[in-house]
Structures are given as C-alpha cells and as structure tokens.
Amino acid sequence: MKVTRTAIADVLLIEPTVFGDARGFFFESFNQKAFDDAVGAHVEFVQDNHSRSAKGVLRGLxxxxxxxxxxxxxxxRGAVFDVAVDIRRSSPTFGQWVGSELSEENHTxxxxxxxLAHGFLVLSESADFLYKTTDYYAPKHERCIAWDDKTLSIAWPDIGVAPKLSAKDAAAPTFASADLGD
Structure with a gap:
C-alpha cells in the first residue's frame, strides 16, 4: 500500500495495491500490521459503520x-469528498482542514x-461509506461544526445542488463557538 501524509501530518491517505484483470479486482482493505506501521503506533478498532447517502448529502463536521x-x-460505491479538520488546540495545524476524493474507483x-472533526459530501448519485472507529459512538459527547464555517473556508466541490443536511448539521455552531472539549 502507498501511504501519503497530508498537510495535517497524522491524517493519512492510504492507497491499497489493487490486483485486477478482466474478471474484476482484489485488494487487502485492512491489515492490522501494515496499518500500525503506517500510523507508527498500534490502533485498535472497536466498531465498523456503513452509511448510504444520496447525491448532495453532506454529513458533518x-x-x-x-x-x-x-x-x-x-x-x-460511488464517490465522496471527505474532510478532516484539526480541532486539537495544542496542534500546530489547529483550525486547518484537508480534503480528498474517496471513491469506488480509487479505493483510497x-x-x-x-x-479531529470529520465530514463528507456525496458527489455521485449515491455512495456507500464504510468506516472503522477507535471508540464507540457516544451521542451525549457528539458535537458538530458548521460545514460552511467562514473561518475554516473548506473548499467543498460544487456539484450543482445545495447540500442536504440533517437538522443537527443545519444548526451546527461556527468553529469559533463550537464546544471543542478540554
């Protein structure tokens, strides 16, 4: 696999080695040892999630x-523009964001x-988004930041339709007023 550090050094783009021919393709989507080597530490995942969203759905941040x-x-399945925002006050990249297209074609x-805060915008007619998490979902601790926050200035792609937001995401506070914890 190819691992690329982003502008936020510990956010990594991971491109698996894909073996394909006329029949289809094969790749290893997760290997604990290879992942730990890439991250530089042992990471334990406790939950796998799967979401399906229509074009224009924006989930996050x-x-x-x-x-x-x-x-x-x-x-x-499909394609999204995926974004990570550094909300760690002690980080040299606090308040910065990185984004990348993830798709069924690039397998990235x-x-x-x-x-970090996380969000994505669906670029295709629909998208199936899978993710592993290192801790359990805790609704009472969940927070969000407005996707269109002027301070963050995330360059979301223009897909010709207004983003479709949940009520929670539509009411999200700005980065400056968000509860970032301790």
Whole structure:
C-alpha cells in the first residue's frame, strides 16, 4: 500500500495495491500490521459503520468531545469528498482542514485520528461509506461544526445542488463557538 501524509501530518491517505484483470479486482482493505506501521503506533478498532447517502448529502463536521473517535474511512460505491479538520488546540495545524476524493474507483482510504472533526459530501448519485472507529459512538459527547464555517473556508466541490443536511448539521455552531472539549 502507498501511504501519503497530508498537510495535517497524522491524517493519512492510504492507497491499497489493487490486483485486477478482466474478471474484476482484489485488494487487502485492512491489515492490522501494515496499518500500525503506517500510523507508527498500534490502533485498535472497536466498531465498523456503513452509511448510504444520496447525491448532495453532506454529513458533518462531526466529533466527540469525550471518547474521541479515530476513523479509517473508505467508499465502496460511488464517490465522496471527505474532510478532516484539526480541532486539537495544542496542534500546530489547529483550525486547518484537508480534503480528498474517496471513491469506488480509487479505493483510497483516509485515516482521521482521534481529535479531529470529520465530514463528507456525496458527489455521485449515491455512495456507500464504510468506516472503522477507535471508540464507540457516544451521542451525549457528539458535537458538530458548521460545514460552511467562514473561518475554516473548506473548499467543498460544487456539484450543482445545495447540500442536504440533517437538522443537527443545519444548526451546527461556527468553529469559533463550537464546544471543542478540554
């Protein structure tokens, strides 16, 4: 696999080695040893999640103030623009974001370590999004930041339709007023 560090050094783009021919393809989507080597530490995953969303759905920017979740994300059908925002106050990249297209064609995964906010916009007619998490979902600790926050200035792709948001995401606070925890 090929591992590329992003502008937020511990957010990694992971491209598996894909073996394909006229019959289809094969790749190893997760290997604990290879992943730990790439991250530089042992990472334990406790939960796998699968979401399906229609074109224009924007989920995020989500995080947990306690029990922060690291996420290894990928798309198995369709395409999304995936974003990680560094909300760790002690980080040299605090308030910065990185984004990448993840799709069924490129098989690329994004490692979003604990302490970052995460979101994605569906670019295709629909997308199946899979992710592993390092801690359990804790609704009472879940928070979000407005996807269109002016301070963050995330360059979301223009897909010709307005983003479709949940009520929670539509009411999300700005980055400046968000509860980022301790």
């Amino acid at each position: 989500h995080y947990q103030v306690q029990q922060p979740q690291g996420k290894l994300v990928r798309v198995v 995964q994004l490692w979003v370590p604990p302490g």
